[in-house]
Structures are given as structure tokens and as C-alpha cells.
Amino acid sequence: MAHTGLIRDDAYLEHITSDFHPEHPDRLRAVYSVLEDRELQDGIDRLEAREATAEEIQWIHTESYYQTIESTRNCGHRQLDPDTHVSSQSYRVAKLAAGGLCALLDAVCSGKVKNGFALVRPPGHHAEAGRGMGFCIYNNIAIAARYAQHRGLAEKVLIVDWDLHHGNGTQHAFESDPSVLYFSSHQYPYYPGTGSVEEIGREPARGYTVNAPLAGGQGDEDFIQIYQEILEPIAARFEPDLVLVSAGFDTYYRDPLGGMRVTEDGYAELTRILMRMAAASCQGKIVFTLEGGYHLEGLSQSIKRVLLTLQETGSPPPRSPSPSGTADGIIERIRAVQKPYWNL
Numbered sequence: 001m002a003h004t005g006l007i008r009d010d011a012y013l014e015h016i017t018s019d020f021h022p023e024h025p026d027r028l029r030a031v032y033s034v035l036e037d038r039e040l041q042d043g044i045d046r047l048e049a050r051e052a053t054a055e056e057i058q059w060i061h062t063e064s065y066y067q068t069i070e071s072t073r074n075c076g077h078r079q080l081d082p083d084t085h086v087s088s089q090s091y092r093v094a095k096l097a098a099g100g101l102c103a104l105l106d107a108v109c110s111g112k113v114k115n116g117f118a119l120v121r122p123p124g125h126h127a128e129a130g131r132g133m134g135f136c137i138y139n140n141i142a143i144a145a146r147y148a149q150h151r152g153l154a155e156k157v158l159i160v161d162w163d164l165h166h167g168n169g170t171q172h173a174f175e176s177d178p179s180v181l182y183f184s185s186h187q188y189p190y191y192p193g194t195g196s197v198e199e200i201g202r203e204p205a206r207g208y209t210v211n212a213p214l215a216g217g218q219g220d221e222d223f224i225q226i227y228q229e230i231l232e233p234i235a236a237r238f239e240p241d242l243v244l245v246s247a248g249f250d251t252y253y254r255d256p257l258g259g260m261r262v263t264e265d266g267y268a269e270l271t272r273i274l275m276r277m278a279a280a281s282c283q284g285k286i287v288f289t290l291e292g293g294y295h296l297e298g299l300s301q302s303i304k305r306v307l308l309t310l311q312e313t314g315s316p317p318p319r320s321p322s323p324s325g326t327a328d329g330i331i332e333r334i335r336a337v338q339k340p341y342w343n344l
């Protein structure tokens, strides 16, 4: 039985923000220490990361932005914006984050491992073509989606973004491209301000952006309801060749930046839903990459549960959630705007 592939590398600790910045190397230190737990010793293959090439990064980013980041090499601490910091090693670490995810895709798509999780930083989903923002430098998942297509690993890619924040950079990278379907659940209105229900993509890709903006306070059962009632039927019709997940854990109930109530059990169940979708359309090919998540114990324990879930076999049936009812309205609104494209 093939294992779950893991990208981890102490080099990811060398992107230094500041002691008071929530996106701090201690996040990954906490996650890496959990990987030593006995339950995670079997069933996981550690894979070698590599740096993304300039060409791969420029499938998503402009040459001038790429060069701006390159110019920060060995220059000490600087700020791209009030949230987004770089240090001397950040250029190299950011290339290693995007490239590590691409290396993991190679391993999953070749069958060397059955699925995988890239435990990398800096995160990526806010990074736009021409600028970094929201703690993100290069858009790792967008680069990886293009990598899969350029390498012939997948024609149609589904990106699921369960981070607390809307992945504006990812949405904008693919909003006119029907070969990549972007689904995001996120707190709204909230940083970065994008991600309304009405943002559904542009011609010829209307319906290929699906946003589930949530007011805050939603928990496991609400998310399960949204993923089963909205995402699962859309994914069944889209039939992706590969599922990529922007896995942020700032929807955790104790996260200092968020207002959601997701628990470790919730992340496990959402993982099962995504695995079921991937099994139905693409032989289970699913790859997670780390985005946010700022409660260190919640982050590390939630990732542990996702990794244990990724090693489960068989396809559990959909669960009957007991939602709070606060997601009903948004589900109806999503159905209304997406109905012409997905017959929801």
C-alpha cells in the first residue's frame, strides 16, 4: 500500500518575519515536532523538496515581481507591505515552498505515494501576479496547478481552499481559465476583502470560481454541510484530474486571527470528503499544502489528524451533519448563482 508523501525541511524555518509576527517559524517547529509521534511513524514517506525554477514561478508571477523578491536575497529584514516580511533567506525559502509542492505532485502523480501534504512556509494563496501580500510571497498552489498542467500530470485541476481567509491570489490567477476550478470557504467580510458569492469567474470560466463566504461562528457541521452540498456535486461534474488543497488551520476554534469553530474532528471529516471526491474522479490524487493557522497546538494537532486521515483506506459514505443553520442562507445563495453552470 502506497504511503502519504510529506514535504518537510528545516530550511522552511529560515524565512524570518519578526518575533511578534503570527506567521513565525515556530508554527512549523510545532508541526514538525508532532511528526515524531508514534502514530505517524508508519505510512508516511518523507520526500525531498527542491527550489521552483524562475520559469515555473513566472507561470503565475510577473518577471519584475520575481526579480523584486530575488533582489531581497541577503539584504536582511524588509517589509513588502505591513503584513508581509522578507529576510535574507526568504527568496530561497519561497522558491523551496513552491518547488517542494511541485516535487510532491510528481510523487503523487507517478504513484510513488498515494497522496501528500507539503508542510511549507511562507504560505501562498494571497500572493498576486505582481505582488506579495498577507504573509505570502509566491503563490505555491497556483504555481503547482500550472506545473501539473505543463508536465502533463493533469488537464483539469480542482483547488479547494479551506483557509480562514479568501485566496485572492489563487482566484485571480485562474478566474478566466475553465481548466482550474477554485473553491474557497472563508470568513467574510474579512481580510483580504474579496470572495463574495457573486465572484464566479470571468468568461470563458464563469462558474469555475465558487465562493462560500461565511459570517463567522461556523463549526465542523456547517463546513461538512457546505462541502457535501455544494463542493461535492460540483466536483463530480467538473471531474478533476487532480485535487489540490490550500489547507489553512486558522478556522480552528482557538485560532487568534479567526472567528470560526472548526475542531480536529472537523478537519478529519473535511479531509474524508475531499478524499472521496478525489477517489471518484482521479484515483485519489490529492495534495495538501499548508497556508495559515496560528494557534500552535491547534495547528499541529489538526495536521496530525489530517495526516492520519490521509492514510485511511476505503471510502466512507457522506455523513448526515447537524449544522447550526447559519450556513443555510449562504448555501441557497451559492446554489442560486451557480445553478446555471452546475445544475445545483
Ligand SMILES: [Zn+2]
Residues within 6 Å of the ligand: 163, 164, 165, 248, 250, 291, 292, 293
Ligand atoms: Zn489564513
